Amino acid sequence: EKLKISNIKFESHLKNKFKFKEVINYYGMIEQTGSIFFECPRCKNFICSIFSEIFIRDKNFKVVKNKPGLIQLMSLLPISYPGHNIITQDMGIVLNQKCKKCRNKEGTRFKILGRVKDADMRGCSNI
Numbered sequence: 001e002k003l004k005i006s007n008i009k010f011e012s013h014l015k016n017k018f019k020f021k022e023v024i025n026y027y028g029m030i031e032q033t034g035s036i037f038f039e040c041p042r043c044k045n046f047i048c049s050i051f052s053e054i055f056i057r058d059k060n061f062k063v064v065k066n067k068p069g070l071i072q073l074m075s076l077l078p079i080s081y082p083g084h085n086i087i088t089q090d091m092g093i094v095l096n097q098k099c100k101k102c103r104n105k106e107g108t109r110f111k112i113l114g115r116v117k118d119a120d121m122r123g124c125s126n127i
Contacts, residue, residue, distance in 0.1 A: 007044070022041070024038065024039070024041075025038075026038045026039060026046075027039070028073070029086070035083065036052075037110075040109070043109070045095055045109040045110065045111055046109065046110050048110075051075060051076045052073070052075045053074045053075075053108060054073055054074065054094065054110055055072040056071060056093060056094055057069050057072055061087075065094065066093075068093045069093075070088065070091065071087075071092040071110075072085070072087045072088070073086045073088060089115055090113075090114070091114055091115065091116060092110050092111060093110060093111050093113060094109070
């Protein structure tokens with residue numbers, strides 16, 4: 001936690017060190033088909049596709065609007081396993097604004113606020 005840096009700084013380091021012209025950031029679980037959300041390169045918010053949606057839930061698991069909470073990922077794509085409905089240990093907030101620079105992307109926009117305090121380190125990237 002004490003070593004973390006902002007996404008903007010991380011992207012800048014990648015571009016400078018490796019001479020990348022563009023960095024495409026995403027949120028999601030690559031192993032969960034359909035639960036991948038790409039970042040808008042202009043407004044830097046994540047966007048749901050036509051096959052996915054997110055809900056934000058409070059500590060009692062009720063859906064909340066305009067408030068931060070637990071992220072629930074929904075997807076139409078997974079059919080061979082129960083990956084269509086996942087409650088994460090991540091905190092986020094749904095944004096009501098649309099990006100004026102990329103009107104063709106109409107999906108729900110959201111920000112990631114971080115992990116739930118004291119959440120276990122999990123996932124294939126931690127092994």
